[in-house]
Amino acid sequence: MSEASVESGLTRGMSSTSRKWVGGWLGLCSAWVFSMVVLGGITRLTRSGLSMTEWKFAGERPPLNHEDWVKEFAKYKQSPEFKKVNLGMSLEEFKFIYWMEYGHRMWGRVLGLVFGLPFAYFAATRKLSAPLTRRLGLLMLMGGGQGLVGWWMVKSGLKEPTEYQYDVPRVSPYRLAAHLTSAFVIYSGLLWTTLSVLMPKTPMQLAQELHAAGSGVISGGRRLGRHLGLYAVLVSLTAVSGAFVAGLDAGHAYNTFPLMGDPGRVFPADYWGHEGGDWGDWAGLDPADRVSRILANTFENTCAVQFHHRVLAVTTLLASTSLFLIHRRSPLPNHSATLLKVLCGMAWCQVGLGITTLLNYVPVHLGSAHQAGALTLMSVALASIYCTRPLKAAQAASRGAQAVLGRTVA
CATH class of the missing domain: 1.20.1330 (f41 fragment of flagellin, N-terminal domain)
Known part of the structure; x- marks a missing residue:
């Protein structure tokens, strides 16, 4: 049976070598998104998600010395979570929750590079079919938007609870559900595309x-x-x-x-x-x-x-x-x-x-x-x-x- 006869619509025109490399790369990205979801769950369970009170598109520089840590801790002390939950928290305890949230954010940004740079290379060298290029472009846009959805979720937890005086500050469950659902959709799209490339x-x-x-x-x-x-x-x-x-x-x-x-x-x-x-x-x-x-x-x-x-x-x-x-x-x-x-x-x-x-x-x-x-x-x-x-x-x-x-x- 000729190679052309086993092509699917998504991989039409791609050589078996290209399918192998692209499929391996997509499999890595799928596993990375999986780890992002798990890391996000750990961040939430350790109540670390509200430790960083600012968000920058290009990424935040972590504290590098004691003075930086004191400034970052001072920002957190102004948040409702510190005032109502962690009032007795020490600087060392703050460092743990900060690094958890920082690691989660940076892991996502590195994923952007792991996905974006090979995608640009494969597209520039014409190793992707037109349908596959369009699908991967959509997934990249969704991945970029996921970071914005994450910050939109975190912002809801940085506001003072208004319904009850003694409410524990937390992110909106609606926004958390949107953030997690978006992650599941991105992961499912990547996994399905990986299977389509490797088994066409x-x-x-x-x-x-x-x-x-x-x-x-x-x-x-x-x-x-x-x-x-x-x-x-x-x-x-x-x-x-x-x-x-x-x-x-x-x-x-x-x-x-x-x-x-x-x-x-x-x-x-x-x-x-x-x-x-x-x-x-x-x-x-x-x-x-x-x-x-x-x-x-x-x-x-x-x-x-x-x-x-x-x-x-x-x-x-x-x-x-x-x-x-x-x-x-x-x-x-x-x-x-x-x-x-x-x-x-x-x-x-x-x-x-x-x-x-x-x-x-x-x-x-x-x-x-x-x-x-x-x-x-x-x-x-x-x-x-x-x-x-x-x-x-x-x-x-x-x-x-x-x-x-x-x-x-x-």
Whole structure:
């Protein structure tokens, strides 16, 4: 089979050597974004994210001597977090949270160079196809915008809380969710593009490879692919709900499972508010006010936010197990069958890790591992979808090849 026959639309015209180098580079960038997400989680869990009160596009110079540290610490002392949470913090303790946030920011800026410089080289030397160049340009713009979204998020935590006098300063959960969702989208785009570059098989090639495996393999894989699409949506919703849990520090409340509250209930008594109200208390409200209250309760009530994350996580686990049980005896391509097992196993590990994190009041090592687990589960889901995506076209190509063969024989 000629090299041209295995090209996909995204890599059309690229040599096998170019695909190898570009795919390796994109794989490195995907791993880098993964590490950025994990490092961001550690920064949040150590309450380091508000230690730097300024943001500069070109990057901030870190303190280099004692005088610099005193000046930087003085800026932090003006922030609401210092006044209400860290009033007794020493300079040495401040240095730790400062370096955590500084490292997170600089790691992101170095990623910009790791992505941007090779991209410029590959584009200038015409080693990229036009469709791939456009996609990578979009991903680079999204990556640049991610830094702005991060600062937009941090700014919300540098303001004095206005609703309650003794509120703990924290970033807006909406902005935190936007920042994390954006990171997941960038990572997913990079991972998908990496797979497209490294495994650019055409439907005709795939049809030829699957022909020897039996006629049911393509239909079984297509059926799995349809289910995986819905599953990926569920995983995404669970991850976004986890961002709201993080934004409200909801993991430090209701640290029992499966029951919540005191007395313990599956559906918690505080779901409609800390006063133990219920839906009937809102029955007399104006419809617009009722909708506003529902939305606020959904995304701002600690109890409701954690309950939703629990329900989505358990639903994801049940969906993973169901996928495995439904398709484990179906004729599938070998790689799809393997990924299906990994997907189910990873879902069980992630839910178990989440429960352990909750019961232990979210220690840093477990909380960051749980966030990494969410991204790992998304990675396996994307890889599974990618492996089944060409099967519909492969079936059509196989039918076309059979038709041509029939006319030739006739």
